Amino acid sequence: MTDKNPIEDLREIRKMMESSSKFLSLSGLSGIFAGLTALVGAYFAHLEMLDYQKKYIFYELQGRAAEGANELSIRLAILAVIILIVAISFGVLFTWLKARRQNKKLLTPLSFRLIISLMVPLGFGGIFIAGMYYHGAYAFIAPATLMFYGLALSKGSKYVHVDIKYLALCQMALGVISIFKLHYGFTAWIIGFGVLHILYGTIMYFKYDRK
Numbered sequence: 001m002t003d004k005n006p007i008e009d010l011r012e013i014r015k016m017m018e019s020s021s022k023f024l025s026l027s028g029l030s031g032i033f034a035g036l037t038a039l040v041g042a043y044f045a046h047l048e049m050l051d052y053q054k055k056y057i058f059y060e061l062q063g064r065a066a067e068g069a070n071e072l073s074i075r076l077a078i079l080a081v082i083i084l085i086v087a088i089s090f091g092v093l094f095t096w097l098k099a100r101r102q103n104k105k106l107l108t109p110l111s112f113r114l115i116i117s118l119m120v121p122l123g124f125g126g127i128f129i130a131g132m133y134y135h136g137a138y139a140f141i142a143p144a145t146l147m148f149y150g151l152a153l154s155k156g157s158k159y160v161h162v163d164i165k166y167l168a169l170c171q172m173a174l175g176v177i178s179i180f181k182l183h184y185g186f187t188a189w190i191i192g193f194g195v196l197h198i199l200y201g202t203i204m205y206f207k208y209d210r211k
Contacts, residue, residue, distance in 0.1 A: 026160050027094040028209045031201025034087040038193035041083035042186070048075050073138060098209065114159040121152040142185035146192045147175030161208065167200045 052072045059068035099106040125148025132141050150171030157165045171192050178188035 026204075027091075027098040028201045028203070028205030028207075029094040029098075030091040031197045031204060033090040033094065033201075035194045035197030035199075035201060037083055037087045037090065038197060039190065039195075041079060042190045042194060045076055045079055045186075048072060048079070073133070073136075077133065110159060114156055117156040117159060118152045121148055121155055125149070125152070139182045139185060140179070142189040143175045143179040143182075145175075146171050146178065146188060149192075150175060161204065163200070163204065163207070167196060170196055 049072070052068060055068065056065070059065045096106050125144065128148070129141055129144050132138070132144060150168045150173075153164055153168035153171065157168060174188045174192045174196075178185045181188075
């Protein structure tokens, strides 16, 4: 820092303070691939539901309607777990690559605080949603996932770029809308976890990653 350019000095000070209090290695590509994973998963979920609808009459005639619905719910639950694992894997990979490119450590006290702040609402939300699944309240699962995910992003936003707050608000808004319009729950889920992730990740990539 020099006295010749005080504005540049202030920018450097701000950058140093931000880097010490914010986890800036989160990659925009993580959001893009998380959204793409959600869209692919939603497509396969749609195929599963179409297949169930085609077989529904046969389940009814055989007196196995409840059994068929239970099999569908299990397949969709397995698919949801696969989507989650793949999305997280891509997120970790691209964030690690960005951290390495910036010559920064991925695992730091700050990143652990971020993880903890995210996992508290996500953990309790996951248990709550598992309870919904257990009781067969399938229609409420999509709104609940959007709401708890939005709450987690909002809680963790103090450790990352402030832009993530807008993603959090959009997720929660979709959760609120879909709880009153349950027949749009699947569509809201696709928009929230698919379209919005891709949009957010693209903005983050061009705003921060390409610098």
